[in-house]
Amino acid sequence: MANKIEYNRFSSRFTDLASSRLGGQALSCSDDFFAEMENLLSPKPAVFIEDKYTHRGKWMDGWESRRRRDSGYDWCVIKLGMPGVIRGLDVDTSFFLGNAPKSVSVEACRLQQDPDENTQWMEILPRTEVEPGSHNLLDVSDDATWTHIRLNIFPDGGVARLKVYGEVTPDWDWYLPGEPIDLAAIVNGGRPLLCSDMFFSPMENLLMPGRGKDMGDGWETKRRRGGRDCDWLVLKLGDLGRIAKVEVDTAHFKGNYPASFSLEAVRLEADVEVSETNVDQLNWMPVIDRIPLSADRQHRFMNEIQNSAEVVSHVRLKIFPDGGVSRLRVWCLRG
Template identity: 25%
Template sequence: LQFGNRDALHAVTPQTGFEIASLSKSIGTCFVMEQLRKAGIPISTSVNMLFAKSGSKFRIRSLDAAHPEWADQVTVAHLMSHQALNMHYVNGVPANQAFPPIVELLNGNQRHGYEPVGVVNAPGTRFQYSGGGFLVLQHLIECMGGAPVHVQMSTFLRELGMNGCTFREDALLGSECATGFLDSGEMVVGTRKVFPAIAAGAVASAADMARFLVALSNAHQSISGCGPISHETAVRMLHGSDKGCREFMGCAMGLGIFTAEAGPNRLAIHQGANDGFRAMFVHCYAGPDAGNGFVVLCNGEHAGMLFVAEAAQIILRHTGVRGVDTGQFRTDLEFGGIPLEQRVNAGYRELVFAACAADLPEQIIAHGPRDPLADFNHAVGARVEAVSNQRFARAENLLSPHLPTFDPSLFGRQGKIMDSWETVRHNPEPFDWMIFEMPRATAVSCVAVSTQFHLGNHAEGLAIDGWDAVRGEWQAIVAPMQLYGHAAHAAQSVSGDAQFRRIRVRMYPDGGVTRLALYGMDLPATERTRMLSPATRAWPSFDPQTKKPMTPKYMATAAEISANITRVGSGMADLASAAFGGQVVSASNEHYSPATQVISPYPPLSMVDGLESARSREPGHSENVVIRLGRPAKIGRIDLDFSHFVNNNPREIEIDGLRGTEWVPLVARTDVKAFAGNVIAFEAGGVGPCEQIRVTVFPDGGMNRVRVYAAP
């Protein structure tokens, strides 16, 4: 759908190019990631190291004199995720003027309003929107590739069918390009401004941008990728985290792209704002509405942003994307107190993305009996204000007035359904947290904490604080206390007569906690004595295993295995599969499910249908599984399938092959956290012949299948 005028004399056509502003970052990031992947360079590589190898004299500098070491700690991934550098937006140059070399802008250019680019935060610790990071990224790829970025990208864009898209930093004379307009109705000087290519400089039609998003979404779903976009690049780009990004945009931050939950759907998002232009895309890349989305481009400024937001609201109402509560859409946002450089992201955050619902685990429906002490528990009836993570089980369960229940056969989309608060594995922060507000302020005399039914996945520690509104700070109610699996814990408060209404619970470092009770002086003395003597006691043992099989078992005779191999002929077979004679030799930890399932030839059905270890807490910990192949072979490809491990796949993996008596490396230690709920493939390059493989996970986690492809 296109309408309106591109300039005073011409109407918009399907071929009209608009400045897509910061939407350029998504396309540029994807291209750079593919170039680095082909060169075998991890995105965790130091940027200054790559500049040194490329011959560039430019180096990132720390702008904090107390931390000069930050400069060499900046990685390519930090540039793509806004987690290191300064310079919110980049400035443009009138299209009728020559565009300066990128390195001149990096070092500071007073004429065009550029400050020197440098590090402002410890890399990787905090989100701070940085167009400057993408200036560095462009200079890096141009140094490494030996050509301007628009020249390097031309084949990439053509393979995606984006024939009207260009990253050229010039006036694009002769092209059908829209003119930029200010809110006053005046034309932008020079008809439009030219911006640094990857940061904000691409010109494209809405259809071209949509083609990129469709390809990215398809590559995320297919292990074979889509056109020039590999599966690995798509998955890593769309793996979001929050280091302050939700406050900025209401979304998580991937690599060069924002991501958001909309109930069961996952959305890829970016906004754009250049002088005289505004832009936005929203595309569902996973979930029941996968493949649906829209791109809105216009040549206006603040009024253009309001138009884009209203168009997004109309489209989302019409398409009915699940997980978007259109009843939450607003039209009354006041921008007076919002800084100019944040009005675009704040506007879209409040007018559009605030309507996206979190993807919560299943609600507990079958409650246990009411806790006999529920009437004394001041946390009952509290309202959860905020929570860092509740992907496994809802934070509200922690405050339930009912005794917890456990059904070993009950699984949901997020994994095992637990009547507790449970967070995902491998929290990168010291603790997970939740904040809730009680019905009324009260003094807390003692607390009770239960980890019932959590054994091997319980939190190791817990602390409780109350908000002191007078001092404006959190005050300790219970200092960090050690927790044990499937146990009841109690502690006296250290807050005396101080009354609190807002409570913060800190869970160290992650895991599950079943119930929390905050008692005042009205708790009967006999109950208080019983609770505190002893302060920790184990709950009666329980059986976590189901009484009926939840996974199909596969057994093959020697004759069946031989017949399977014969059918493959000279093709590739999964020699780790039991169907081709694969056998599990050993597994270091099978706490939740047996290793034999990872070699099943059947598609996995659930989290139980795979190998899962307990949560570990020791630094440097690892677990492994060893598989004997159906026959010795030179390994071509290894797939690890985490389809049903959406919250508890490993953080990293490493794979070795046994050749004779020597273990040889097949896959170096690799971060696989982004592949939760997905599959990752590794090319082994024909190493072998190997008789066995060993998959090592760091520090722990689960996988559904291990597949090893080779010619039998």
């Protein structure tokens, strides 16, 4: 897979549950004198501007507390965008060199409301040393579902970004019996697994909430010059389901939308992993035969759906010959 999008061992397998794009919020902190806590959850990589200062000191792209003069520590409470099982953390201290924390710990809770002084927190990451100016990838061994976390930094300092990687736990009780659910959506546990190319923008964008805000908020491949006849993307649905409706949205893609697309599906056992070596050998069945697309438009399909009685776990979107798609919606009947 040739692309310029970089993944780490967590981001290639899990969803950032704290992402502000999913509704993650920094709720409160002990101190953010130098840099605001909201920066922790920015979806953009941290930057450094050498000569930029504020009336409080050096401007930093992250969360930074002032120097403590006691034996305490600083903390920040974060509401996850989606409840889920946490598998790993990226405590990113990029550009925090002489002002990074020495160590961190993380606690979690599961609540309907926001935490308060009476909240009982459970430690999911014991106090662990972190490196300055680094992506500190930390494993979490815990199978519970959480809604909030508290990042503790010892004794003080700055963190550029915090990613909370895990598996979304959808609230299926929110849906009515027999109601079609977009099982491709990130918020319902959908997850892109692999694709032929994502040179211009990452495949996760395809499953994000809402319509794309611009051409960078979609999945876009580079212009192909020979070789395969199409680009493709495989995603795992949030649950088993029977496909009832599909939407392919080319919002903002005007001179670079695909000429056409097709959709396939397959049911795989839970222990089967999709890889570049086996993707073409899977028993893909047609869902939508190749159909032309238009620029900057929501394309909706229902009567075109084939094999609608089949229960599936994965779908493969093919775009011909290349280009960009903003969103893919796959409404299914669960089970």
